[in-house]
Amino acid sequence: MEDMSNIVRVSKVTKTFQLGKIEVHALKGVNLEVATGKYISIMGPSGSGKSTLFNMIGGLDKPTTGKVFIDEVDIAQLDAYELAWLRCRKIGYIFQTFNIIQVMTALENITLPMIFGGMSNDAAVEKGFQLLELVGLGDRFQHKPFELSGGQQQRVAIARALANDPAIILADEPTGNLDLNTGEEIIALLKQLSQERNVTVISATHDIKMLNVSDQVVWIRDGRIDKIENREELSISVGQIDIRE
Amino acid sequence: MKNSPFSSKENARYDKVHRQVVLPFKKSVEIAFKSIRVRFFRSLITTMSLILAISFLSFIHVSTDVANGMLATHDLEFRQALIRSGYDLGPEENSVDSSPKQQWLVILSLLVCIVGIVNAQLMAVTERFREIGTMKCLGALDRFILRLFLIESGMQGVVGAGTGALIGAFCALVNAFLRFGLKAVTAAIWQDVAVSISIATGIGLLLSLMGVLYPAILAARMQPVEAMRVEQ
Numbered sequence: 001m002e003d004m005s006n007i008v009r010v011s012k013v014t015k016t017f018q019l020g021k022i023e024v025h026a027l028k029g030v031n032l033e034v035a036t037g038k039y040i041s042i043m044g045p046s047g048s049g050k051s052t053l054f055n056m057i058g059g060l061d062k063p064t065t066g067k068v069f070i071d072e073v074d075i076a077q078l079d080a081y082e083l084a085w086l087r088c089r090k091i092g093y094i095f096q097t098f099n100i101i102q103v104m105t106a107l108e109n110i111t112l113p114m115i116f117g118g119m120s121n122d123a124a125v126e127k128g129f130q131l132l133e134l135v136g137l138g139d140r141f142q143h144k145p146f147e148l149s150g151g152q153q154q155r156v157a158i159a160r161a162l163a164n165d166p167a168i169i170l171a172d173e174p175t176g177n178l179d180l181n182t183g184e185e186i187i188a189l190l191k192q193l194s195q196e197r198n199v200t201v202i203s204a205t206h207d208i209k210m211l212n213v214s215d216q217v218v219w220i221r222d223g224r225i226d227k228i229e230n231r232e233e234l235s236i237s238v239g240q241i242d243i244r245e
Numbered sequence: 246m247k248n249s250p251f252s253s254k255e256n257a258r259y260d261k262v263h264r265q266v267v268l269p270f271k272k273s274v275e276i277a278f279k280s281i282r283v284r285f286f287r288s289l290i291t292t293m294s295l296i297l298a299i300s301f302l303s304f305i306h307v308s309t310d311v312a313n314g315m316l317a318t319h320d321l322e323f324r325q326a327l328i329r330s331g332y333d334l335g336p337e338e339n340s341v342d343s344s345p346k347q348q349w350l351v352i353l354s355l356l357v358c359i360v361g362i363v364n365a366q367l368m369a370v371t372e373r374f375r376e377i378g379t380m381k382c383l384g385a386l387d388r389f390i391l392r393l394f395l396i397e398s399g400m401q402g403v404v405g406a407g408t409g410a411l412i413g414a415f416c417a418l419v420n421a422f423l424r425f426g427l428k429a430v431t432a433a434i435w436q437d438v439a440v441s442i443s444i445a446t447g448i449g450l451l452l453s454l455m456g457v458l459y460p461a462i463l464a465a466r467m468q469p470v471e472a473m474r475v476e477q
Contacts, residue, residue, distance in 0.1 A: 060382070060470040080387065084266050087469070088384020099379040103283040104276075113383040118267050160383070 006072075007167055007200045008034040008057055013066035015052050026052040028223040029066070034216075036167070037198040039191060041210045044220035051172070053220060054204040058093065058170045059086050071167060088116050092161025092199075096173035098153040100145040106132065106156045107141035113163040131159035135189060151182035158189060162197070169194070171203035175210070187213055268389045277396040284369075291365040292405035298358035299406045299449040302351050303413025304420075305343050306441035311421040312341045314433035323432075326425055355452060362456025366398070370464045374471055381469035394461035398453050406449020410442045 010032040017024045026049045034040055034057075044050040055061040056068050059075045068075050070090060078086065087093075100109050107128050114124035132138050135155040145153055154174060161169050171190065175183035191213040194201045203210060211217060219226040281288045312332060315323040316339050328334050332341050343351075370377075377390055422430045 055470050060468070081266065084381075084384050084386045087382055088266055093382045095379075097375075099375060099382075101376050101379060103280050103376075112380070115272055116266055116268060116384040116389075121272075164384075 005036050006033045007036045007070070008032070008202070009069040009072070010053070010057065011067045011069070013053075013056060013063040013068060015049070015056070015061070016064045025223055027056075027063070030220075030223075030225055032218065032225065032228075034200060034202060036200055037194070038215040039194050039201045039213055040203070040216050040218060041214040042202065042204045042218045042220060043206070043211075044226075048220045049223040050204050050220045054170065054172060054202070057168075057202060058091055059083055084116075088113055089164050090167050092163070092166040092169045094154070094157050094161050094169060094171040094174045094203075096176040098145075098150070098157050098177070100148075100153050100156055100160075102145050104144075105141065106137065106143050106145070106148065109145075109156055110160045110163055113160060117164045127163070128159075131162055132156075134162075134193075135159045149182075150178050151185060154178065154182075154186050155189070158186070158193070162193065162199070165197070166199065168200045168202060171201060171205075173205055173207070174203055175205070175207045180209075183207065184209055266384055266386055268385070268392070273389070273392050273396055277393050277400060280393070280397055281400060287369065288401055291362060291369070292401045292408075294358045294361035294365070295402065295405035295449055295453055296409040296412065298354045298452070299409030299445050300413035300416065301354050302448065303410040303442060303445035304417045305347050305351055305413075306445065307414040307417035307438055308420065309341060309343050310437040310441055311417060311429060311433045313437065315425065315429050316340060317434065318432050320432075323425065323429065326429075330424060355448070359452050359456050362453060363459060366394075366457045366460040367463070370394075370460045373464070374467065377464050377467055378469050378471045381467070387465040390465040390467075391461050394457055394464060395454060398457035398461070399450065402450035402453025403446070405453065406446045409449060410445035413445065414438060414442050 010030055013027055013030045014025065015027040017026055028049075030049075030053060032053075042050055042054060052061065056063055057070075059068075059070060059078075062076055070086065073086075075083070075086070100106075101112070104112070107125065110128040110131055111121070111124040114127060115121070119127070129138070129141065132141055135158050137152060137155050137159070140148065140152065143152075145156070148156065158169075169190070174190065175186055178186060187207075187209055190201055190203075193199060215231050217229045219229070312327055315327060316334075324334065327341070333344065334341060380390065418430055418433070421433070
């Protein structure tokens with residue numbers, strides 16, 4: 001029996017894209033294990049295969065060869081129904097562009113995954129209010145996305161990602177469209193939620209601010225894992241970068 | 246049923262929730278309705294081609310109903326008036342039908358209408374790619390997306406075709422009044438008119454659903470990874 005404390009296990013994964021006649025090897029054999037409850041950052045320049053790896057972990061894309069296990073389930077074996085279930089219950093997604101559904105209010109956005117998950121409307125609304133309180137937007141439930149600032153929208157997205165108590169939160173450049181202060185607030189919120197709820201947070205990012213809170217940083221370069229650094233090793237290199245106090 | 250790939254610990258829980266990715270019908274209608282309301286002008290343009298084509302169809306049918314009503318009164322003056330106004334009426338015939346030319350025009354207008362709807366809905370789907378992708382990331386199944394689009398289109402179809410049918414019927418009656426006088430309008434068999442309006446509405450609804458089918462299937466098959474792409 002495999003070690004159950006690993007929520008995500010990536011084994012010898014390669015991914016090849018066909019661009020016209022050219023084959024692009026986005027990932028060239030990646031092995032990665034992510035322990036439950038950790039805060040992981042995947043760092044790497046654009047074109048490094050970072051997003052591809054990230055999408056694999058999220059069950060959004062299937063590897064060419066190799067296997068991706070989420071909670072020890074090989075996602076390549078799942079049919080459409082089971083994948084939807086996985087996305088609904090196990091994984092919460094946070095996007096760079098927030099992707100709040102524009103035609104719905106903040107509260108409706110948060111209740112939608114719970115409705116998909118089979119919760120009754122009343123229960124979903126009640127939990128939706130709690131989640132909005134949790135991310136500090138308790139009084140904003142009736143607002144439409146365009147009435148909210150970027151940071152507030154991202155908070156709604158975080159609440160939405162937490163709706164079905166997922167095991168993993170996948171955050172794709174969650175601070176990419178936010179200013180410095182708001183970005184820090186969002187990072188702090190993610191970190192706090194990760195600790196309080198024992199949720200594994202995996203984020204793909206360029207943001208140096210992320211390093212500060214990460215338990216582990218995975219550096220990707222040219223389709224391979226360059227190095228994996230733990231927090232203790234990191235603090236030295238972070239110290240050299242001028243981060244606002 | 247295929248074996249659940251989830252590990253033994255998960256199995257019990259998984260089986261219990263296996264039918265638990267759901268979107269209740271009431272909720273679908275609610276989402277579809279809101280979606281139309283928010284994009285009101287967009288929906289209006291999609292519906293407009295339907296209104297026009299269906300009002301033409303309804304106009305032709307109701308005009309024929311009025312003419313038949315006039316013939317049913319066995320009033321010779323009406324008969325002469327109808328022949329003068331271009332109806333092809335033999336000496337023994339006691340009913341008229343829309344001419345082949347009119348039927349062709351109606352069919353053509355309906356064809357143009359359906360192409361218009363497909364076009365408008367394809368654009369709507371493209372605009373909403375990210376929304377659809379996001380929903381799929383939240384656990385929506387393909388058929389949720391399909392259902393949302395069909396319900397939305399069904400609502401547009403009923404409202405658009407209904408409006409079109411009423412406008413067409415109204416125009417046909419006004420036209421009959423101006424050409425043959427009030428007596429002709431009162432001679433119309435209202436049951437036939439009602440049937441014509443219902444048929445036109447039904448055809449309109451059908452066209453609306455047919456028009457959205459391909460775009461909706463396209464939307465439903467979209468991979469959720471599209472939602473993650475930043476550039477749009």
